[in-house]
Amino acid sequence: MRFTYFFFLLYFFTFTACKQQKIGPTKIVGDKIEINDSLSIDSEIEAFIKPYRIHIQKDLDSVLAYSIDTYSKTDGQFNTAIGNFMADAVYTQANPVFKARTKNNIDFVLLNYGGIRSIISKGNITARTAYKVMPFENSIVVAGLKGDKIKNIVDYIVSSKRAVPFSSQLKLKIDKDYNILSVTINDNTIDSTKTYYVATSDYTYNMGDNMTFFKPNEGVTFLDYKIRKALIDNFKKIDTLKPVIDDRYIQIN
Template structure:
Protein backbone atom coordinates (compact mmCIF):
# COMPACT_ATOMS: atom_id res chain seq x y z
CA UNK A 1 0.00 0.00 0.00
CA UNK A 2 2.88 2.40 0.81
CA UNK A 3 4.29 1.85 -2.70
CA UNK A 4 0.92 2.55 -4.29
CA UNK A 5 0.52 5.77 -2.34
CA UNK A 6 4.09 6.82 -3.13
CA UNK A 7 3.33 6.42 -6.86
CA UNK A 8 0.20 8.36 -6.20
CA UNK A 9 2.08 11.22 -4.56
CA UNK A 10 4.65 11.10 -7.39
CA UNK A 11 1.91 11.55 -10.00
CA UNK A 12 0.52 14.50 -8.09
CA UNK A 13 3.98 16.04 -7.85
CA UNK A 14 4.61 15.52 -11.57
CA UNK A 15 1.29 17.18 -12.35
CA UNK A 16 2.22 20.27 -10.33
CA UNK A 17 5.67 20.40 -11.90
CA UNK A 18 4.21 20.16 -15.38
CA UNK A 19 1.87 23.06 -14.72
CA UNK A 20 4.59 25.34 -13.46
CA UNK A 21 7.34 23.89 -15.63
CA UNK A 22 5.43 24.78 -18.79
CA UNK A 23 5.65 28.52 -18.16
CA UNK A 24 7.72 30.41 -20.72
CA UNK A 25 9.48 32.66 -18.20
CA UNK A 26 12.87 31.15 -17.30
CA UNK A 27 14.52 33.98 -15.37
CA UNK A 28 14.17 35.37 -11.83
CA UNK A 29 14.06 38.91 -10.49
CA UNK A 30 15.22 39.99 -7.07
CA UNK A 31 12.65 42.78 -7.03
CA UNK A 32 9.40 43.48 -8.84
CA UNK A 33 8.50 46.95 -10.11
CA UNK A 34 5.44 48.29 -11.90
CA UNK A 35 3.22 45.77 -10.18
CA UNK A 36 -0.09 45.07 -11.84
CA UNK A 37 -3.01 43.05 -10.52
CA UNK A 38 -4.38 40.59 -13.08
CA UNK A 39 -7.79 39.10 -12.50
CA UNK A 40 -8.05 35.38 -13.19
CA UNK A 41 -11.55 34.19 -13.95
CA UNK A 42 -13.46 32.06 -16.43
CA UNK A 43 -12.75 34.61 -19.14
CA UNK A 44 -9.09 33.57 -19.21
CA UNK A 45 -8.75 31.05 -22.06
CA UNK A 46 -7.70 27.53 -21.10
CA UNK A 47 -4.29 26.36 -22.27
CA UNK A 48 -5.32 23.15 -24.04
CA UNK A 49 -1.72 22.01 -24.51
CA UNK A 50 -1.12 21.97 -20.75
CA UNK A 51 -4.54 20.43 -20.10
CA UNK A 52 -3.92 17.59 -22.55
CA UNK A 53 -0.44 16.99 -21.17
CA UNK A 54 -1.69 16.72 -17.59
CA UNK A 55 -4.91 14.82 -18.35
CA UNK A 56 -3.48 11.25 -18.25
CA UNK A 57 -1.89 11.91 -14.84
CA UNK A 58 -5.06 13.55 -13.58
CA UNK A 59 -7.12 10.54 -14.66
CA UNK A 60 -4.74 8.12 -12.93
CA UNK A 61 -4.89 10.20 -9.74
CA UNK A 62 -8.68 10.33 -9.78
CA UNK A 63 -8.90 6.59 -10.43
CA UNK A 64 -6.75 5.93 -7.38
CA UNK A 65 -8.66 8.36 -5.18
CA UNK A 66 -11.96 6.79 -6.23
CA UNK A 67 -10.82 3.26 -5.33
CA UNK A 68 -13.42 1.80 -2.95
CA UNK A 69 -12.03 0.37 0.29
CA UNK A 70 -15.16 -0.31 2.31
CA UNK A 71 -18.66 0.84 3.16
CA UNK A 72 -20.04 3.13 5.89
CA UNK A 73 -23.70 2.37 6.70
CA UNK A 74 -24.03 5.83 8.24
CA UNK A 75 -21.99 9.00 8.25
CA UNK A 76 -19.28 9.42 10.85
CA UNK A 77 -19.56 13.12 11.53
CA UNK A 78 -16.74 15.34 12.76
CA UNK A 79 -17.74 17.35 15.84
CA UNK A 80 -14.86 18.60 17.96
CA UNK A 81 -17.25 19.91 20.63
CA UNK A 82 -18.27 16.41 21.69
CA UNK A 83 -16.14 14.47 24.20
CA UNK A 84 -16.82 11.32 22.20
CA UNK A 85 -18.15 10.71 18.71
CA UNK A 86 -18.52 7.77 16.36
CA UNK A 87 -15.77 9.29 14.20
CA UNK A 88 -13.33 9.75 17.10
CA UNK A 89 -14.03 6.22 18.37
CA UNK A 90 -13.51 4.73 14.91
CA UNK A 91 -10.25 6.62 14.45
CA UNK A 92 -8.89 5.76 17.91
CA UNK A 93 -9.82 2.08 17.54
CA UNK A 94 -8.14 1.98 14.14
CA UNK A 95 -5.04 3.62 15.62
CA UNK A 96 -5.01 1.02 18.41
CA UNK A 97 -5.23 -1.86 15.92
CA UNK A 98 -2.51 -0.35 13.73
CA UNK A 99 -0.28 0.22 16.76
CA UNK A 100 -0.70 -3.36 17.96
CA UNK A 101 0.52 -4.62 14.60
CA UNK A 102 3.73 -2.71 15.28
CA UNK A 103 3.94 -3.75 18.95
CA UNK A 104 1.44 -6.22 20.46
CA UNK A 105 2.13 -4.70 23.90
CA UNK A 106 0.41 -1.40 23.01
CA UNK A 107 -2.09 -0.68 25.79
CA UNK A 108 -4.04 2.28 24.46
CA UNK A 109 -4.23 4.85 21.68
CA UNK A 110 -4.56 8.62 21.49
CA UNK A 111 -5.43 11.13 18.77
CA UNK A 112 -6.76 14.66 19.08
CA UNK A 113 -10.11 16.03 17.98
CA UNK A 114 -8.41 18.72 15.91
CA UNK A 115 -6.12 16.18 14.28
CA UNK A 116 -9.00 14.33 12.63
CA UNK A 117 -9.66 16.68 9.74
CA UNK A 118 -12.92 15.43 8.23
CA UNK A 119 -15.76 13.00 8.75
CA UNK A 120 -16.59 9.96 6.65
CA UNK A 121 -19.71 10.16 4.48
CA UNK A 122 -22.35 7.46 4.37
CA UNK A 123 -21.74 5.04 1.50
CA UNK A 124 -18.57 3.87 -0.21
CA UNK A 125 -15.37 4.70 1.65
CA UNK A 126 -12.64 5.49 -0.87
CA UNK A 127 -8.94 6.24 -0.75
CA UNK A 128 -9.95 9.88 -1.18
CA UNK A 129 -12.17 9.60 1.91
CA UNK A 130 -9.19 8.55 4.00
CA UNK A 131 -7.03 11.35 2.59
CA UNK A 132 -9.71 13.77 3.79
CA UNK A 133 -9.70 12.29 7.29
CA UNK A 134 -5.90 12.40 7.59
CA UNK A 135 -4.26 14.51 4.85
CA UNK A 136 -1.02 15.04 6.74
CA UNK A 137 2.34 13.27 6.45
CA UNK A 138 2.07 11.89 9.98
CA UNK A 139 3.71 8.60 10.96
CA UNK A 140 2.53 5.93 13.37
CA UNK A 141 4.47 6.27 16.62
CA UNK A 142 4.66 4.06 19.71
CA UNK A 143 5.55 5.71 23.01
CA UNK A 144 6.36 3.83 26.21
CA UNK A 145 5.26 6.05 29.09
CA UNK A 146 5.73 5.89 32.84
CA UNK A 147 2.51 5.54 34.80
CA UNK A 148 3.09 8.96 36.36
CA UNK A 149 3.25 10.49 32.87
CA UNK A 150 0.09 8.66 31.81
CA UNK A 151 -1.58 10.37 34.77
CA UNK A 152 -0.46 13.76 33.43
CA UNK A 153 -1.82 12.79 30.01
CA UNK A 154 -5.12 11.73 31.58
CA UNK A 155 -5.40 15.12 33.32
CA UNK A 156 -4.77 16.84 29.97
CA UNK A 157 -7.55 14.79 28.37
CA UNK A 158 -9.89 15.85 31.18
CA UNK A 159 -8.95 19.52 30.92
CA UNK A 160 -9.74 19.48 27.20
CA UNK A 161 -13.10 17.77 27.79
CA UNK A 162 -11.99 14.52 26.21
CA UNK A 163 -9.87 13.40 23.28
CA UNK A 164 -10.10 10.35 20.97
CA UNK A 165 -8.81 7.33 22.92
CA UNK A 166 -8.80 3.58 22.41
CA UNK A 167 -8.99 0.90 25.14
CA UNK A 168 -9.69 3.65 27.68
CA UNK A 169 -12.72 4.51 29.78
CA UNK A 170 -12.60 7.88 31.52
CA UNK A 171 -14.97 10.07 33.50
CA UNK A 172 -14.62 13.84 33.69
CA UNK A 173 -16.40 16.49 35.70
CA UNK A 174 -15.82 20.25 35.36
CA UNK A 175 -12.72 19.41 33.28
CA UNK A 176 -11.28 17.46 36.21
CA UNK A 177 -10.43 13.78 36.05
CA UNK A 178 -12.66 11.47 38.03
CA UNK A 179 -11.34 8.18 36.68
CA UNK A 180 -9.14 6.84 33.90
CA UNK A 181 -8.93 3.13 33.18
CA UNK A 182 -6.79 1.42 30.57
CA UNK A 183 -8.11 -2.02 29.73
CA UNK A 184 -10.40 -1.81 32.74
CA UNK A 185 -7.55 -1.05 35.17
CA UNK A 186 -6.62 2.16 36.99
CA UNK A 187 -3.27 3.75 36.13
CA UNK A 188 -0.43 2.15 38.09
CA UNK A 189 2.29 4.77 38.69
CA UNK A 190 4.90 1.98 38.99
CA UNK A 191 4.15 0.48 35.56
CA UNK A 192 4.90 1.61 32.02
CA UNK A 193 2.29 1.74 29.26
CA UNK A 194 2.73 1.68 25.50
CA UNK A 195 0.71 4.27 23.60
CA UNK A 196 -0.12 4.23 19.88
CA UNK A 197 -0.27 7.72 18.41
CA UNK A 198 1.51 9.61 15.62
CA UNK A 199 4.61 11.75 15.38
CA UNK A 200 2.84 15.12 15.28
CA UNK A 201 1.41 14.49 18.74
CA UNK A 202 4.59 12.81 20.00
CA UNK A 203 6.55 15.92 18.94
CA UNK A 204 4.34 18.19 21.06
CA UNK A 205 1.56 18.95 18.59
CA UNK A 206 -1.77 20.19 19.97
CA UNK A 207 0.06 20.88 23.25
CA UNK A 208 -0.56 17.35 24.56
CA UNK A 209 1.05 16.91 27.98
CA UNK A 210 2.55 13.84 29.59
CA UNK A 211 4.25 12.38 26.53
CA UNK A 212 7.34 14.57 26.18
CA UNK A 213 9.69 12.28 28.11
CA UNK A 214 8.92 8.70 27.06
CA UNK A 215 10.85 5.70 28.30
CA UNK A 216 11.16 4.66 24.66
CA UNK A 217 9.88 5.81 21.31
CA UNK A 218 9.45 4.08 17.96
CA UNK A 219 8.44 6.19 14.97
CA UNK A 220 7.56 3.89 12.10
CA UNK A 221 7.77 4.48 8.36
CA UNK A 222 3.99 3.95 8.03
CA UNK A 223 1.86 7.02 7.50
CA UNK A 224 -1.36 7.20 9.48
CA UNK A 225 -3.50 7.27 6.34
CA UNK A 226 -1.69 4.21 4.96
CA UNK A 227 -2.51 2.39 8.17
CA UNK A 228 -6.13 3.56 7.97
CA UNK A 229 -6.44 2.37 4.37
CA UNK A 230 -5.10 -1.07 5.30
CA UNK A 231 -7.39 -1.15 8.36
CA UNK A 232 -10.51 -0.43 6.29
CA UNK A 233 -9.47 -2.99 3.70
CA UNK A 234 -9.10 -5.59 6.44
CA UNK A 235 -12.55 -4.74 7.82
CA UNK A 236 -13.99 -5.33 4.36
CA UNK A 237 -12.19 -8.68 4.02
CA UNK A 238 -13.77 -9.72 7.34
CA UNK A 239 -17.22 -8.66 6.14
CA UNK A 240 -17.33 -5.67 8.49
CA UNK A 241 -18.42 -2.09 7.86
CA UNK A 242 -16.79 1.25 8.56
CA UNK A 243 -18.71 2.14 11.69
CA UNK A 244 -18.39 2.75 15.42
CA UNK A 245 -20.64 3.04 18.46
CA UNK A 246 -20.85 5.57 21.24
CA UNK A 247 -19.76 3.34 24.12
CA UNK A 248 -19.24 5.85 26.93
CA UNK A 249 -15.46 5.66 26.83
CA UNK A 250 -15.29 9.43 27.45
CA UNK A 251 -18.08 10.49 29.78
CA UNK A 252 -18.74 14.00 31.06
CA UNK A 253 -20.46 13.93 34.46
CA UNK A 254 -22.82 16.87 34.95
Protein backbone atom coordinates (compact mmCIF):
# COMPACT_ATOMS: atom_id res chain seq x y z
CA MET A 1 0.00 0.00 0.00
CA ARG A 2 2.79 2.43 0.94
CA PHE A 3 4.61 1.41 -2.23
CA THR A 4 1.56 2.22 -4.39
CA TYR A 5 0.98 5.52 -2.55
CA PHE A 6 4.64 6.53 -3.16
CA PHE A 7 4.35 6.00 -6.91
CA PHE A 8 1.04 7.91 -6.96
CA LEU A 9 2.75 10.93 -5.37
CA LEU A 10 5.76 10.62 -7.69
CA TYR A 11 3.44 10.55 -10.74
CA PHE A 12 1.42 13.53 -9.47
CA PHE A 13 4.40 15.79 -8.82
CA THR A 14 6.18 14.78 -12.06
CA PHE A 15 3.06 15.52 -14.12
CA THR A 16 2.38 18.88 -12.53
CA ALA A 17 6.04 19.94 -12.65
CA CYS A 18 6.40 19.15 -16.37
CA LYS A 19 3.13 20.76 -17.40
CA GLN A 20 3.95 24.10 -19.08
CA GLN A 21 1.95 27.09 -18.12
CA LYS A 22 0.93 29.46 -20.91
CA ILE A 23 2.35 32.85 -20.04
CA GLY A 24 1.71 35.89 -22.20
CA PRO A 25 0.90 39.56 -22.05
CA THR A 26 -2.60 40.45 -21.09
CA LYS A 27 -2.31 44.03 -22.29
CA ILE A 28 0.08 45.95 -24.54
CA VAL A 29 0.36 49.68 -24.05
CA GLY A 30 2.30 52.01 -26.37
CA ASP A 31 3.54 55.46 -25.55
CA LYS A 32 5.11 58.17 -27.71
CA ILE A 33 8.31 59.66 -26.32
CA GLU A 34 9.24 62.84 -28.14
CA ILE A 35 12.93 63.57 -28.57
CA ASN A 36 13.56 67.30 -28.51
CA ASP A 37 15.68 69.98 -26.84
CA SER A 38 13.76 69.64 -23.59
CA LEU A 39 15.44 66.30 -22.83
CA SER A 40 18.23 66.71 -20.35
CA ILE A 41 21.80 65.86 -21.32
CA ASP A 42 23.53 63.07 -19.47
CA SER A 43 26.80 64.70 -18.42
CA GLU A 44 28.69 61.41 -18.16
CA ILE A 45 27.69 60.30 -21.65
CA GLU A 46 28.40 63.77 -23.03
CA ALA A 47 31.88 63.76 -21.46
CA PHE A 48 32.57 60.32 -22.94
CA ILE A 49 31.59 61.14 -26.54
CA LYS A 50 32.91 64.72 -26.65
CA PRO A 51 36.49 63.81 -27.73
CA TYR A 52 35.14 61.59 -30.52
CA ARG A 53 32.74 64.31 -31.69
CA ILE A 54 35.54 66.87 -31.82
CA HIS A 55 37.72 64.46 -33.81
CA ILE A 56 34.96 63.68 -36.32
CA GLN A 57 34.02 67.34 -36.74
CA LYS A 58 37.67 68.21 -37.36
CA ASP A 59 37.96 65.54 -40.06
CA LEU A 60 34.70 66.59 -41.73
CA ASP A 61 35.55 70.30 -41.74
CA SER A 62 39.19 70.10 -42.83
CA VAL A 63 39.58 71.99 -46.13
CA LEU A 64 40.49 69.67 -49.02
CA ALA A 65 40.08 71.94 -52.05
CA TYR A 66 38.43 75.11 -53.30
CA SER A 67 35.47 75.39 -55.69
CA ILE A 68 35.55 78.41 -58.01
CA ASP A 69 31.78 78.29 -58.51
CA THR A 70 28.55 76.63 -57.35
CA TYR A 71 27.59 73.48 -59.25
CA SER A 72 24.20 71.75 -59.49
CA LYS A 73 22.91 68.72 -61.36
CA THR A 74 20.26 70.94 -62.99
CA ASP A 75 22.80 73.26 -64.66
CA GLY A 76 22.82 71.46 -68.01
CA GLN A 77 20.41 69.50 -70.20
CA PHE A 78 22.71 66.75 -71.47
CA ASN A 79 25.71 66.92 -69.15
CA THR A 80 26.49 68.97 -66.07
CA ALA A 81 29.71 70.17 -64.51
CA ILE A 82 29.01 68.39 -61.24
CA GLY A 83 28.04 65.15 -62.97
CA ASN A 84 31.11 65.31 -65.20
CA PHE A 85 33.31 65.91 -62.18
CA MET A 86 31.89 62.97 -60.24
CA ALA A 87 32.17 60.49 -63.11
CA ASP A 88 35.67 61.66 -64.03
CA ALA A 89 36.76 61.59 -60.38
CA VAL A 90 35.58 57.99 -60.02
CA TYR A 91 37.47 57.07 -63.20
CA THR A 92 40.67 58.79 -62.02
CA GLN A 93 40.62 57.15 -58.60
CA ALA A 94 39.25 53.72 -59.52
CA ASN A 95 41.16 52.93 -62.72
CA PRO A 96 44.57 52.40 -61.05
CA VAL A 97 42.94 50.07 -58.51
CA PHE A 98 41.15 48.09 -61.21
CA LYS A 99 44.24 47.88 -63.43
CA ALA A 100 46.42 46.67 -60.56
CA ARG A 101 44.00 43.82 -59.93
CA THR A 102 43.04 42.84 -63.48
CA LYS A 103 45.68 44.34 -65.83
CA ASN A 104 42.77 46.00 -67.67
CA ASN A 105 41.66 49.61 -67.85
CA ILE A 106 38.18 50.92 -67.10
CA ASP A 107 36.66 52.04 -70.41
CA PHE A 108 34.27 54.54 -68.86
CA VAL A 109 32.24 55.33 -65.74
CA LEU A 110 28.44 55.50 -65.59
CA LEU A 111 26.65 56.90 -62.54
CA ASN A 112 22.99 57.68 -61.86
CA TYR A 113 21.47 61.15 -62.00
CA GLY A 114 19.55 60.60 -58.74
CA GLY A 115 22.76 59.75 -56.90
CA ILE A 116 23.82 63.40 -56.86
CA ARG A 117 22.15 64.58 -53.67
CA SER A 118 23.45 68.09 -53.20
CA ILE A 119 25.11 71.03 -54.89
CA ILE A 120 28.77 71.87 -54.49
CA SER A 121 28.89 75.44 -53.27
CA LYS A 122 31.50 78.03 -54.20
CA GLY A 123 34.25 78.20 -51.61
CA ASN A 124 36.10 75.72 -49.45
CA ILE A 125 35.45 72.03 -50.09
CA THR A 126 35.62 69.66 -47.12
CA ALA A 127 34.90 66.00 -46.49
CA ARG A 128 31.47 67.17 -45.35
CA THR A 129 30.90 68.34 -48.94
CA ALA A 130 31.42 64.79 -50.19
CA TYR A 131 29.02 63.43 -47.57
CA LYS A 132 26.35 65.86 -48.74
CA VAL A 133 26.83 65.13 -52.43
CA MET A 134 27.07 61.36 -51.86
CA PRO A 135 25.47 60.43 -48.51
CA PHE A 136 25.02 56.78 -49.47
CA GLU A 137 27.44 53.94 -48.76
CA ASN A 138 27.68 53.00 -52.44
CA SER A 139 30.87 51.31 -53.63
CA ILE A 140 32.48 51.12 -57.06
CA VAL A 141 31.82 48.05 -59.17
CA VAL A 142 33.33 47.28 -62.58
CA ALA A 143 31.34 45.08 -64.95
CA GLY A 144 32.61 43.56 -68.19
CA LEU A 145 30.04 44.16 -70.94
CA LYS A 146 29.96 43.23 -74.62
CA GLY A 147 29.39 45.93 -77.18
CA ASP A 148 25.67 45.24 -77.54
CA LYS A 149 25.20 46.02 -73.84
CA ILE A 150 27.00 49.33 -74.35
CA LYS A 151 24.38 50.17 -76.95
CA ASN A 152 21.73 49.47 -74.30
CA ILE A 153 23.50 51.92 -71.98
CA VAL A 154 23.49 54.58 -74.69
CA ASP A 155 19.79 53.99 -75.36
CA TYR A 156 19.12 54.39 -71.64
CA ILE A 157 21.02 57.69 -71.49
CA VAL A 158 19.23 59.11 -74.52
CA SER A 159 15.74 57.95 -73.51
CA SER A 160 16.14 59.41 -70.00
CA LYS A 161 16.38 62.93 -71.52
CA ARG A 162 18.45 64.16 -68.61
CA ALA A 163 22.10 64.59 -67.70
CA VAL A 164 23.02 61.05 -66.67
CA PRO A 165 26.64 61.32 -65.45
CA PHE A 166 29.31 59.45 -67.41
CA SER A 167 33.04 59.98 -67.78
CA SER A 168 34.74 61.68 -70.70
CA GLN A 169 35.92 58.46 -72.34
CA LEU A 170 32.38 58.02 -73.69
CA LYS A 171 31.22 60.52 -76.32
CA LEU A 172 27.65 60.75 -77.57
CA LYS A 173 25.94 62.88 -80.23
CA ILE A 174 22.22 62.99 -81.01
CA ASP A 175 20.05 64.99 -83.39
CA LYS A 176 17.10 67.26 -82.55
CA ASP A 177 14.77 64.23 -82.54
CA TYR A 178 17.00 62.30 -80.11
CA ASN A 179 18.28 59.93 -82.79
CA ILE A 180 21.82 58.74 -82.09
CA LEU A 181 24.32 60.18 -84.58
CA SER A 182 27.54 58.80 -83.12
CA VAL A 183 28.95 56.98 -80.11
CA THR A 184 32.63 56.50 -79.34
CA ILE A 185 34.67 55.09 -76.47
CA ASN A 186 38.18 56.46 -76.34
CA ASP A 187 37.55 57.89 -79.83
CA ASN A 188 36.68 54.48 -81.29
CA THR A 189 33.29 53.22 -82.45
CA ILE A 190 31.70 50.43 -80.42
CA ASP A 191 32.85 46.91 -81.29
CA SER A 192 30.04 44.43 -80.61
CA THR A 193 32.55 41.60 -80.04
CA LYS A 194 34.72 43.48 -77.56
CA THR A 195 34.36 43.40 -73.77
CA TYR A 196 34.22 46.87 -72.24
CA TYR A 197 34.85 47.50 -68.57
CA VAL A 198 32.26 49.89 -67.16
CA ALA A 199 32.57 51.26 -63.63
CA THR A 200 29.40 52.10 -61.75
CA SER A 201 27.98 51.94 -58.22
CA ASP A 202 26.77 48.77 -56.54
CA TYR A 203 23.31 50.38 -56.49
CA THR A 204 23.07 50.74 -60.26
CA TYR A 205 24.85 47.42 -60.81
CA ASN A 206 21.96 45.82 -58.92
CA MET A 207 19.47 47.45 -61.32
CA GLY A 208 18.89 50.65 -59.37
CA ASP A 209 17.34 53.48 -61.41
CA ASN A 210 16.20 50.81 -63.91
CA MET A 211 19.74 50.14 -65.12
CA THR A 212 19.05 46.55 -66.07
CA PHE A 213 21.91 46.17 -68.56
CA PHE A 214 24.72 45.23 -66.13
CA LYS A 215 23.52 41.64 -65.80
CA PRO A 216 24.38 39.17 -67.20
CA ASN A 217 27.96 40.23 -67.86
CA GLU A 218 31.43 38.98 -68.73
CA GLY A 219 32.63 39.25 -65.16
CA VAL A 220 32.44 41.72 -62.29
CA THR A 221 35.05 43.24 -59.96
CA PHE A 222 34.08 44.74 -56.62
CA LEU A 223 36.73 47.31 -55.75
CA ASP A 224 35.73 47.81 -52.08
CA TYR A 225 36.13 51.51 -52.73
CA LYS A 226 33.28 53.84 -51.84
CA ILE A 227 32.28 56.52 -54.33
CA ARG A 228 32.33 59.09 -51.54
CA LYS A 229 35.91 58.10 -50.62
CA ALA A 230 36.90 58.43 -54.30
CA LEU A 231 35.48 61.96 -54.30
CA ILE A 232 37.36 62.87 -51.12
CA ASP A 233 40.60 61.43 -52.52
CA ASN A 234 40.09 63.41 -55.72
CA PHE A 235 39.34 66.63 -53.83
CA LYS A 236 42.70 66.23 -52.08
CA LYS A 237 44.43 65.72 -55.42
CA ILE A 238 43.01 68.58 -57.48
CA ASP A 239 43.32 71.51 -55.03
CA THR A 240 40.92 73.66 -57.11
CA LEU A 241 37.58 72.43 -58.47
CA LYS A 242 36.58 73.92 -61.82
CA PRO A 243 34.57 71.36 -63.84
CA VAL A 244 32.74 72.36 -67.02
CA ILE A 245 29.84 71.31 -69.20
CA ASP A 246 31.61 69.88 -72.25
CA ASP A 247 31.02 67.98 -75.50
CA ARG A 248 30.81 64.45 -74.11
CA TYR A 249 27.06 64.46 -74.77
CA ILE A 250 25.66 67.01 -77.21
CA GLN A 251 22.65 67.55 -79.43
CA ILE A 252 23.16 68.67 -83.04
CA ASN A 253 20.27 70.80 -84.31
